[in-house]
Amino acid sequence: MTALTHSWFKDIDLKRLAEQAGTPVFVYSEAQFRKNLGRVKDAAAAAGLGERVELYIPFFPNSNPHVLEPLKDVDGVGILVQLPSEYRILREFGFEKFIVSPGHVSDREIAFWDETGHPTFLASLDEVAYSLRTDAPTISVRIDSLDSGKPGIKYGELGQLAALLKEYERDLEGLEVYCGSGNSLEEMVGIVEQVFSIYLEHFPTARSINFAGGHGFDYDAWTESEKHFDWHEYFRRIAQSAARMEIPEDVTFLFEPARDVLADTGALLLDIERGVITTPVSSILVTNGCRMLMPSAQLRDRNHNVAFLDSAMREITGGATTSAAVRGRTILRNDYILPGDVQVPEGVGAGCHLVILDVGAYCATQHMEFLNVPPAAEVLIAADGTMNLVTSAGGELDKWRHLLTEKTPVKQ
Structure with missing residues (x-):
């Protein structure tokens, strides 16, 4: 097995691509993106939730409308936006299905979203009060059940929110609950029941429940079955909990998967400028990349898997290796693309190439305009x-x- 055995990247004409586009270059796979979306939807159907589940892929993890174009023709899938600018550019590219999950916003921005008619998850009692006073077409809220610094109505404010809605004789259209990211499957199932409890206790007439994101992706794994979140088990447990807690069958379940459907759709191809440089301080491999191409690797300590290619774009495998840090091209002291060392095969030098896998989420977007x-x-x-x-x-x-x-x- 080679580093690229399980990757769609092995089937690309990389020599032609590098000659035409140059390097560094981010490369994305529409087929892999569609495959990932299909995997989630198939899991929902297998659990008997196919008609109740809707997916909304956040725009900011990969804010390229061309990459996200398959969302326009997959049933039950839309885009999550947070800024009017995101919405406008996506409308120009023909996208139509949205939910809106902003941070704290002004009255003017709330009015903008109200005019679009898309569900908007407001993050404070003040914002909800404005929407109620202006007779907004629908009212949805974002709840921060962790009482963290994230925007969201806090758990201790739910009684006030319910009273405010009752005062205006309005029902909640939908509730989104922020419960953090990086949780295990068991923790995610526990969060589901917490969300259901909030629904039953405070907002039993809401028409949708948004479980948001946090679905993990294993950057250290190689095979798809190991990398991706176990949606089959997750949806099976949701269906069981919904039946046991008597959640009405006409309530829609929303999810916001990002890394799980985007990460392995992208790879970054770099040139290697020279062989491993060994100094009394460290060993480094110099590339024409830069930490700023994918700062999430360092910020989140993500050691993306890599592959080495020779000058003919053939994968280099076997033989002795040297442990080295992957250096970017700038003079910045911390311009290292990955947080840990990689094993560099013997013979790698100028004219060879480095492929960094699973960069489809939070990489090129951060370099260009993080969070837009x-x-x-x-x-x-x-x-x-x-x-x-x-x-x-x-x-x-x-x-x-x-x-x-x-x-x-x-x-x-």
Whole structure:
């Protein structure tokens, strides 16, 4: 077995791709994306939940409309957005099915979402009160049952929320419950029952329950069965809990899978600039990549699996190896692409290539516009106290900072 044995990447004409697109280059597989979506939907059907389950893939983990295009023709699947800019660009690309899960938002933004008619999960009592006063078409909420710093109505506020809805004689359309990420399957099942309890105690007339995300993906595993979340068991347990707790059969179950359906749809191809450099401090493998191409690897301590290719794009296997850190191309001290060392086969050097697998989620997007927040303006305060704009604010669809050629005085 080689590093690419189980990967769709082995079937790509990499030599042609590198010649035409250059490197570094992110490569995505539509077939793998469709396969991952189908796996989740098949598991729901097998558990008898096929007609009750809807999937909404968050936009920000891979905010490329071309990559997400299959969502337009898969039944019961839509996109989760958090910003009006995301919604507008996706509408331009023909997407129609959405839910909205923002952070804390202004009245103006709530009004924007109300006009779209898409379910919007509001994160505070104040925001819900505004929607009630303005007779919003539907009311949905995001609940932070962990009482964390995340946006969301806190567990201790649920009684107030129920009273507020009763005052306006309104029912909740849907509730989304944030319960953290990185949970085990057993923990996820426990969360399901917690969500059902919230539904039954406080909002028994709601039409949908959104279990959000947190479905794990094992970056250290090689085979698909090992990498991916066990949706069959998860949905089976949900069906059992729903029946036992007597959740009405017309209540829809929403899920927001990201890594599980996106991670192994992408790979990053890099050039290797020279053989392993061994110093008294460390051994490093120099590439033309950069930590900023996929900062989540370092931030989340994700040692993505890798493969080495020779100059003809054939995978290099067997033989002695050297443990080395994967270095980026900048002078930054911490420009290491992966958090740990990799085993570099003997003979790898300039003209060879490195493939980093499972980069379809939280990689290229973080490099370009993490969470899709536009670039901020920058102001320089001079010694005499005057203020000058040195970087103008980016537009809502911009990807790069707008560094000004000349400083511009900030108007008084």
